[in-house]
Amino acid sequence: MKEKVFYAVLIVMWVLIIPIFLFQGDVTGNLERFFGSLLGNDETAFFSDQIIWDIRFPRLILGGICGAGLALSGAMVQGIFRNPLVEPGLVGISSGAALFAGLAIVFLEDLMSSGIYFLQGFAFLGALATAALVYFLSAKQGKISVITLLLMGIGINAGIGSAMGLLHYLASDNQLRAITFWNLGSLAGANWETIVSVLPFVAVLIVSVPFLAGGLNAFLIGEREALHMGYNTERIKMFILVLVCLAVGSLVSVTGVIGFIGLVVPHIVRIWGKANHIFLLPASALLGGILLIGSDYLAKTMVFPSELPIGILTAGLGAPVFIWILYTKMREEA
Numbered sequence: 001m002k003e004k005v006f007y008a009v010l011i012v013m014w015v016l017i018i019p020i021f022l023f024q025g026d027v028t029g030n031l032e033r034f035f036g037s038l039l040g041n042d043e044t045a046f047f048s049d050q051i052i053w054d055i056r057f058p059r060l061i062l063g064g065i066c067g068a069g070l071a072l073s074g075a076m077v078q079g080i081f082r083n084p085l086v087e088p089g090l091v092g093i094s095s096g097a098a099l100f101a102g103l104a105i106v107f108l109e110d111l112m113s114s115g116i117y118f119l120q121g122f123a124f125l126g127a128l129a130t131a132a133l134v135y136f137l138s139a140k141q142g143k144i145s146v147i148t149l150l151l152m153g154i155g156i157n158a159g160i161g162s163a164m165g166l167l168h169y170l171a172s173d174n175q176l177r178a179i180t181f182w183n184l185g186s187l188a189g190a191n192w193e194t195i196v197s198v199l200p201f202v203a204v205l206i207v208s209v210p211f212l213a214g215g216l217n218a219f220l221i222g223e224r225e226a227l228h229m230g231y232n233t234e235r236i237k238m239f240i241l242v243l244v245c246l247a248v249g250s251l252v253s254v255t256g257v258i259g260f261i262g263l264v265v266p267h268i269v270r271i272w273g274k275a276n277h278i279f280l281l282p283a284s285a286l287l288g289g290i291l292l293i294g295s296d297y298l299a300k301t302m303v304f305p306s307e308l309p310i311g312i313l314t315a316g317l318g319a320p321v322f323i324w325i326l327y328t329k330m331r332e333e334a
Helices: 002-023 031-038 047-081 093-107 109-114 116-138 146-170 173-184 192-207 209-220 223-228 233-255 261-272 277-301 310-333
Strands: none
Touching: 002 047, 002 261, 002 277, 047 192, 047 209, 047 233, 047 261, 047 277, 093 109, 093 116, 093 146, 093 173, 093 233, 116 146, 116 192, 116 233, 146 173, 173 310, 192 209, 192 233, 209 223, 209 233, 209 277, 223 233, 261 277, 261 310, 277 310
């Protein structure tokens, strides 16, 4: 029953946030005229409708895709490691993707003209390489210690931070602005091309939910128990890591690093409902999209006419929640 109520709340939030995002701001729009222009029934569409269709609507869709992808990735990673403190950013996936994107910007600038897919491919390689490095450094006799994983992730992130600092030193002014974009995160680059470029990777992640939910539920009672139940635990972990790297790498390549969505959203869903991944995964995707769209709306309006990078906002909101989760978990284990 609680799950149905939660889904109903999420649907209401989606219904409310879409018109607020599209038709409220420095330029207001008219709902009737906007849909009339889409259907070709309004030949006198105003400039405000162009802003809604060409700028805000792609930004809304990209925010929903990005929020859903990050939250779903966080829920899956937490599931395979059986710990609510794990998320793609903490184990280096996001920072690895940003590092490789930065390397491409600084050293492969001539190849950037080949299109957005080149940068996405590099970001994916960075995410995959970092995840593989953290995974294998944390593994001992085929088993992963969550504490070791987090510590390795912190160490890898520190090393990546140093490498990013070196890139800042070597970069030209234009390259430096581009790299700063990746570090802070923003949906300002949203357009129909970026949506098409990331949608397939996030769609694969979403489509995999019915096939992975049962295995992740088995992980809740222990990896050995899941193995006895017939699940190939190592294959599930590797499959999820590849899917997460693919989704996060593609998202980072167009939005930059947006932290804490993958950490906070699944925890909120668990507080409301259950840890059952059949409920947790789709609910996390829906709530992640809502929170990122809402955060982007605040980022655009809080310091108007300027725009606050969304990564700053999500980190500022997510860091206290992370500290609270960690403190609560420490008290439970005491």
